[in-house]
Amino acid sequence: MTRILTLLGALAVYAAAGAHHSPNVHFDRSDIVEIAGTLTEIEWRNPHTLLIVETVGDDGSTVVWLGETRASTQLARAGLGPDIFHVGDALLMAGFRGRRNPHAMFVTNVLLTDGRELVAENLAAPRWTQTLAGTALADYQAEKIHSSSATVTGLFRVWSRDGSVSGADDTERALWRDSYPLTEQARADQATWDPVADNPYIHCRNGMPAIMDQGYPLEFVRDGDDILLYLEELDTMRRIHMGADVRAGGADSSPYGHSVGRWDGDTLEVTTTDIDWPWFDQSGIRQTDALHLVERFTPSADGRTLNYGLTATDPAIFTEPVELGRTWIWVPGEAIRPYNCEWDREDL
Structure with a gap:
């Protein structure tokens, strides 16, 4: 059965207004949904990676969800590649519901088949577990800064x-x-x-x-x-x-x-x-x-x-x-x- 949880409240997550493809355009940040289903298609790309997931509705019919999440370059900086997802994976996903398509979602959190959670936006919080997949942008940057003794001045970099x-x-x-x-x-x-x-x-x-x-x-x-x-x-x-x-x-x-x-x-x-x-x-x-x-x-x-x-x-x-x-x-x-x-x- 499809599990959907609607939360009327704020989740401190990505909005990127004025940049490229804002989740606020197609998705409602105040309407958070949670689904469980089977991954049927992956598009590893920018500006957003696309996850297509099939769920079973209350009447037994198949419901197809379109899930947009972090850009492939953002996931790569988190130390993740396309092999984090596989067609046929059973996924638990949460995110903002689509404004026009009620079965579309901007995915902020994904519970993977190995039990790790992908916090799929830099400003989102873990939802199901503290065992996380990948590295947050702030941690990725901090490791690079603290491991380098280089000193650089000027604009050209x-x-x-x-x-x-x-x-x-x-x-x-x-x-x-x-x-x-x-x-x-x-x-x-x-x-x-x-x-x-x-x-x-x-x-x-x-x-x-x-x-x-x-x-x-x-x-x-x-x-x-x-x-x-x-x-x-x-x-x-x-x-x-x-x-x-x-x-x-x-x-x-x-x-x-x-x-x-x-x-x-x-x-x-x-x-x-x-x-x-x-x-x-x-x-x-x-x-x-x-x-x-x-x-x-x-x-x-x-x-x-x-x-x-x-x-x-x-x-x-x-x-x-x-x-x-x-x-x-x-x-x-x-x-x-x-x-x-x-x-x-x-x-x-």
Whole structure:
């Protein structure tokens, strides 16, 4: 029989609003379900690994559940590979129920056939046992930091989201505010926002400034006089033109815009314009081609933290400049991994 437990309450888990494919779009964080069934299909991929599980309903019929869980790159950093799952496994799973499909779930916890529990999100807690599969991101990072005696300064290296710190509202949100000084037109646009039909983020697409909320590592690399900023999510590369005119005349218009940098001491200041991307974040704020961004990347004196500040100006949507900020940490030995985003499910 299918076991379903509905809990009306909060579980401190992942929301990643404004990054790539937010569970909040398709799944209801306040509706936690638990099922027991047989694994029939696995898709090991980004942005989310897909587990298809068959259960038996109360009337004896077969019920197919679609379970999305952590990205394959996140599972790999936890020390786990595709062989953690096998077709035919009897699994116990818990997570957020789908908003449109009641038999879809964003999986936060999985009890495996060997008795170990996969806590399938960085901010979730064990549900059934303390015998866990894999390593939490914070523990993975701490082991790398404590086992290294290397000392590095400056900007040019890989930086990671700090897995030990929860963001806004106990989620992985690192950049966004809860409210903005919106114009009347921006509020009207936001009121008609459909987070599924109007949301390009769920189809492996992103742009500025939303990509800077991504929860994966990033890396700064010199390329002649320019600087390349690689972001693991969506295999993104931003070119920062050093010493060039801020205005590009639309020649480099793209979802990530045209970026020009300059040094202010140890701080890299980047001005970005010509952004061809419709949404400021995933809350329905429709930005315009007048959006002007100024970013400041400042490594800490001890070289362990990268501080980030962003000033966004767009008179069509904001009544005053908007200030945002976040941090990354240096994890010795971390590297950018291929993302290879795949998402083609319309049945969630």
